[in-house]
Amino acid sequence: MEILGLLIPVSLGLGGLGLLAFIWSLRGRQYDDPKGDAERILSPEWDDHPKP
Amino acid sequence: MSDAALHDHDARLSACPACDAAPLAQRIAGARGGQEEVILSLPTIHCATCITDVERVLNRHPGVRDARVNLTLRRVIVDAPGLTAEELIPVVESIGYEAHELDPAALSASAADRQGRDILMRIGVSGFAMMNIMILSVAVWSGAEDATRDMFHWISGAIALPTVAFAGQPFFSSAWRALRHGRLGMDVPISLALILASAISVYETLHSGHHAYFDAAVMLCFFLLIGRYLDYRTRAVARSAAEELTALEVPRAFRITPAGDEPVPVAELRPGDLIRIRPGARIPADGEIAEGSSEIDRSLLTGESIPVPAGPGFALSAGEANLTGPLVMRVTAAGRDSSLARLTALVAAAESARGHYTGLADRASRLYSPLVHLLAFCSFLGWYLTTHDLRLAVNVAAAVLIITCPCALGLAVPAVITAASGRLFRRGMLIKDGTALERLAEVDAVVFDKTGTLTLGVPQLVSLDPIPAEARLVALALAQGSGHPLSQALAQALVDAGTEPAALADLREVPGYGISGLWQGREVRLGRADWLGAEHGDATLSASWLSLGQGAPIRLEFSDRLRPGAETCVARLLGSGRRVMLLSGDAAPVVEDLARRLGIAEWRAGVTPVEKAEALRRLRQEGLHPLMVGDGLNDTAALTEAHVSISPASALDAARTASDMVLMGSDLAPVAEALELARSARARIKENFAISLIYNIVAVPIAIAGFATPLMAALAMSLSSISVTLNALRLR
Numbered sequence: 154m155e156i157l158g159l160l161i162p163v164s165l166g167l168g169g170l171g172l173l174a175f176i177w178s179l180r181g182r183q184y185d186d187p188k189g190d191a192e193r194i195l196s197p198e199w200d201d202h203p204k205p
Numbered sequence: 206m207s208d209a210a211l212h213d214h215d216a217r218l219s220a221c222p223a224c225d226a227a228p229l230a231q232r233i234a235g236a237r238g239g240q241e242e243v244i245l246s247l248p249t250i251h252c253a254t255c256i257t258d259v260e261r262v263l264n265r266h267p268g269v270r271d272a273r274v275n276l277t278l279r280r281v282i283v284d285a286p287g288l289t290a291e292e293l294i295p296v297v298e299s300i301g302y303e304a305h306e307l308d309p310a311a312l313s314a315s316a317a318d319r320q321g322r323d324i325l326m327r328i329g330v331s332g333f334a335m336m337n338i339m340i341l342s343v344a345v346w347s348g349a350e351d352a353t354r355d356m357f358h359w360i361s362g363a364i365a366l367p368t369v370a371f372a373g374q375p376f377f378s379s380a381w382r383a384l385r386h387g388r389l390g391m392d393v394p395i396s397l398a399l400i401l402a403s404a405i406s407v408y409e410t411l412h413s414g415h416h417a418y419f420d421a422a423v424m425l426c427f428f429l430l431i432g433r434y435l436d437y438r439t440r441a442v443a444r445s446a447a448e449e450l451t452a453l454e455v456p457r458a459f460r461i462t463p464a465g466d467e468p469v470p471v472a473e474l475r476p477g478d479l480i481r482i483r484p485g486a487r488i489p490a491d492g493e494i495a496e497g498s499s500e501i502d503r504s505l506l507t508g509e510s511i512p513v514p515a516g517p518g519f520a521l522s523a524g525e526a527n528l529t530g531p532l533v534m535r536v537t538a539a540g541r542d543s544s545l546a547r548l549t550a551l552v553a554a555a556e557s558a559r560g561h562y563t564g565l566a567d568r569a570s571r572l573y574s575p576l577v578h579l580l581a582f583c584s585f586l587g588w589y590l591t592t593h594d595l596r597l598a599v600n601v602a603a604a605v606l607i608i609t610c611p612c613a614l615g616l617a618v619p620a621v622i623t624a625a626s627g628r629l630f631r632r633g634m635l636i637k638d639g640t641a642l643e644r645l646a647e648v649d650a651v652v653f654d655k656t657g658t659l660t661l662g663v664p665q666l667v668s669l670d671p672i673p674a675e676a677r678l679v680a681l682a683l684a685q686g687s688g689h690p691l692s693q694a695l696a697q698a699l700v701d702a703g704t705e706p707a708a709l710a711d712l713r714e715v716p717g718y719g720i721s722g723l724w725q726g727r728e729v730r731l732g733r734a735d736w737l738g739a740e741h742g743d744a745t746l747s748a749s750w751l752s753l754g755q756g757a758p759i760r761l762e763f764s765d766r767l768r769p770g771a772e773t774c775v776a777r778l779l780g781s782g783r784r785v786m787l788l789s790g791d792a793a794p795v796v797e798d799l800a801r802r803l804g805i806a807e808w809r810a811g812v813t814p815v816e817k818a819e820a821l822r823r824l825r826q827e828g829l830h831p832l833m834v835g836d837g838l839n840d841t842a843a844l845t846e847a848h849v850s851i852s853p854a855s856a857l858d859a860a861r862t863a864s865d866m867v868l869m870g871s872d873l874a875p876v877a878e879a880l881e882l883a884r885s886a887r888a889r890i891k892e893n894f895a896i897s898l899i900y901n902i903v904a905v906p907i908a909i910a911g912f913a914t915p916l917m918a919a920l921a922m923s924l925s926s927i928s929v930t931l932n933a934l935r936l937r
Contacts, residue, residue: 157353161360165337172333179322179329189276192253198261 243283243290244307245297248633248869250279258300266296280307321441324434327372331427334368335420339919342420346916351413358410358417365419366403372426373399375433391570391611394577395429398422398606405603408596416600421607421918428612428926435619439626440639458489461533474539482532484688484716487524490539494519499530499716500689504656504837512690514718514733524838529689530716564640565890566618573611581605584909597911604913608904613925617893620933625886628937633870634851634879641865643890644849645883647830651778651876652821652847654835655789655796657855659775659803660765661871664690666698667762672751676759678707679724680751683731686712687720691749691763692731719749727754734758765795767802768853770874775803777877784829788812788820790839818842834876836860851876882936889936893929900925 178184250259256274259281263272271284281304283293290306297304341357349357376395383390399422406417459466461479471489474480479495482488500512503525512528515521521534585602589595626636636642653659672680681704684696709722709729719732730737730752737752752758778785786807789796793810800808812820821843824831833840833847836856841863844850850864853871861867868875904921907913 157356161341164340165364168333168337172329175329175333176326179325184322184325185318186275186277189256189274192256192276195253196257198257 243285243288243293245281245283245290245293246305246307247274247279247281247297247302248305249303250274250276255302259297259302262296262300263293266293269293321434321437324375324430324437327375328427328430328434331368331372331423331430334364334372335423335427338364338420338423342915342919345417346914354415355410355413358406358419361417361419362407362410365406365423369399369403369422369426372423372430376426376429389574389578391574391615394574394606395425395610395615397578398603398610399425401599401603402607405600409600416915418603418607418915418918421915421922424919424922425607425610425612428922429615431926432612432615432619435616435623436639439619439623439636459483471539474536476536476538478536478539480534480536482527482534484527484529484531487526488521488534490523490536492521492534492536492538494521494532495535496533497530497716499532500528502526502528502690504662529687529714564618564643565887565894566614569614569617569894570611573614577606577609577611580609580905580909587909588911601909601911601913604911604918605905605908607918608908608913608921609901610922611897612922613893613897613900613929616926616929617897617933618890620930621886621889621893621936624933624936625882625889629875629879629882632875632878633868633872634875635867635869636865637867638865641849642883642886644830644865645832645880646887648783648832648849648880648883650784650786650824650829650831652786652788652824652831652833652835652843653775653805654833654837654840654843655787655791655799656765657836658834658840658853659768659771659787659799659873661768662855663766664694664763665766666694667764669698669702671759671761676751676753677702677704679709679729679753680731680761682706682709682724683712683720683722683729683751686722687714687731689720691761692720694763695731695749695761724754729753730758764798767799768871768873770872772803774873774877775805778880779804781877781880783880786820788817788843790814790817790837814839814842818846821846832880833864835864851879886936889933893932896928896932897925 183190247255247259250256256276259274260272263269263281263283266285266288268288269283269285272281274281281297285293294304294306338361341361345354345357373396376392376399380390380392380396383393402418402422402425406419406422408414409417457468458471458474459481460469460474461481466481474490480489480492484499494515494517496517498514498516501515501519501521502512503522515532581602584605585598588601589598592598622636622639622642625642629636656662669677677699681696681699684692684699685706686709687693707724709724712720712722714720715732715736718736719730721728721730721732723729731749734748734750737750737758748763749761750758751761775785784807785805786809787796787800787803787805788809790812791810796808796810800806809820817840821831821833825846825848830848833844833850834852835841835844835850836852837860840852841860844852844860844863849866851866851868852860852864853868853873854861855871856864856867866879900921904913904917907917
């Protein structure tokens with residue numbers, strides 16, 4: 154049962170990391186153009202040389 | 206991606222001061238001769254190729270620093286210091302995409318953006334909390350005992366309490382507002398359940414109880430926030446598109462000052478100002494002509510399709526279009542005092558007096574909310590009186606509140622409306638009002654306006670036959686020299702027939718009359734009958750005359766071009782058994798011709814705006830639910846009077862304000878589709894209500910009987926929410 158003392162904080166920490174990543178992406182306005190982002194994946198434009 | 210997003214972020218930040226101090230910034234920008242950033246609306250883009258095409262061609266254009274397409278909003282933001290939209294639009298149009306300038310000052314997207322992100326943030330936080338608490342809860346449900354269970358409860362509580370406090374804010378504040386006004390909204394039972402569940406869970410944890418409802422409380426937040434977000438999305442899309450329509454008309458006027466012409470925002474015009482109006486421009490304020498003569502297109506105001514000649518002293522109203530000659534106009538009323546603005550205000554007043562239509566969701570929650578409180582209170586009383594155990598009674602009451610909590614009900618309407626309006630948006634139709642879709646489902650009669658609605662308001666030559674082959678060359682040369690819509694229609698028809706223009710000398714346009722030139726030493730003219738000395742004849746069709754200097758002038762007849770999709774739309778409406786009517790302010794023969802072509806049996810011509818509104822009122826008195834489709838100022842009263850109304854995007858601002866839905870494209874066919882879709886959307890909403898009702902019938906007795914464990918509450922809640930959402934998705 155001692156393992157719980159380790160596992161619970163770890164699982165909470167990992168979940169928290171996910172939450173932080175979500176908040177970061179939200180602040181970065183990554184959800185402003187969901188349709189455009191879905192389509193941009195199909196474009197070969199930025200594959201080899203990312204947009205500067 | 207992140208790089209691009211950051212760049213987007215920067216680009217917007219730089220635009221923000223302009224939003225904050227819009228009038229000032231606009232004036233400064235106007236004086237500098239161009240804004241830093243140009244926003245163009247691209248209504249036809251839809252795929253990855255469109256994005257790359259537009260961005261590539263714009264980035265290659267000299268002076269453009271960056272161009273970024275937003276496909277969701279169908280816009281491109283171009284960072285191009287010193288360049289104006291007039292220079293960029295041809296660039297985009299050269300590769301085949303339609304583009305319109307948007308006024309950045311009229312797009313106040315930032316506030317709405319913040320609200321959406323706020324809800325998303327709360328969804329994210331409650332989702333995180335829900336998953337973690339659920340893991341711990343599963344351990345409790347599968348038999349964790351004593352100290353382990355208490356520890357899990359404590360950890361759950363430590364996660365859940367801040368989460369509920371943060372994520373539940375929208376519900377708490379809305380419930381508080383409702384209570385202060387003495388109403389019981391849907392948010393009151395929600396807030397009560399959240400607070401009660403958290404409080405009881407803390408109490409139970411403190412006393413090593415078996416059941417804690419932390420998971421249920423957080424899950425409630427999560428599902429309800431999703432419903433809120435869907436609701437917000439539909440409204441935001443409608444609002445931003447409505448804003449976009451307003452922004453399409455960049456309000457700028459050219460004021461004549463001693464130093465020359467100065468572009469000013471229309472809002473800054475004052476009575477007494479002299480402004481210059483170029484041919485083809487819309488008149489920005491009320492006033493009278495001081496200099497120049499021209500022809501005025503008043504079709505949006507009165508519905509008449511024939512332009513009116515105008516000279517000095519002629520009174521102009523805001524919203525009319527100047528066709529042929531440059532004019533100098535003295536402003537008599539501008540901004541809020543102009544007839545256009547007064548009318549918009551009138552419509553707004555009429556709209557609020559229209560009587561609030563209560564949507565299905567409102568009616569449901571009005572029944573539901575008191576019932577839930579009553580049930581919870583009764584079960585509390587019942588259990589307390591029979592067992593005299595306060596703790597148990599409160600526990601059962603909380604279980605009842607949680608189980609009945611309207612997750613499914615909160616999702617039922619927004620999920621369907623989002624799915625339906627998303628589908629309509631893809632077909633080029635925009636819903637401005639949340640209840641418009643429900644009202645549209647009840648429509649059994651459709652009333653159309655003619656000019657600009659069933660027709661495009663663009664003239665088309667009826668036949669080339671009256672023009673001899675030799676005269677065609679001259680006619681084309683003359684027509685190409687003028688910007689008048691009739692001349693352009695003539696030129697188009699002749700070019701389509703493969704005509705080459707003749708060589709003319711001394712081409713001169715006489716504004717308000719026509720155009721003349723010298724051909725083989727003879728004066729040739731194209732224009733109004735009285736200018737050419739021809740007999741007027743019947744003035745029913747718009748006509749122009751061609752004189753070759755000898756012989757009688759040739760009469761050229763024009764008719765209005767039918768809007769694409771008008772035929773199929775009317776045919777489908779008639780096929781579905783609905784009444785279809787045509788009400789127009791135009792002359793009878795034109796209207797009759799159109800009605801015959803479309804197969805509309807009920808039509809009236811020469812209808813005044815008041816008569817239009819009366820006709821609709823009468824339809825409503827007959828117990829019908831009329832849909833009005835119209836675009837002009839003469840339609841606004843009727844649009845407001847109708848049960849539900851649609852106007853095309855080309856309509857005047859006032860008409861668009863008055864209507865519930867806006868047709869973005871030029872195709873009329875989506876109107877008939879929208880009626881069918883609205884019916885199936887209403888059916889889905891009712892099914893969703895049925896699903897949540899059945900769920901409640903099963904779950905509530907279990908809760909009242911005291912058998913509801915947190916596990917059952919969680920399962921039942923998720924199941925009902927998910928089934929409601931899936932049912933809504935069937936509409937897509």
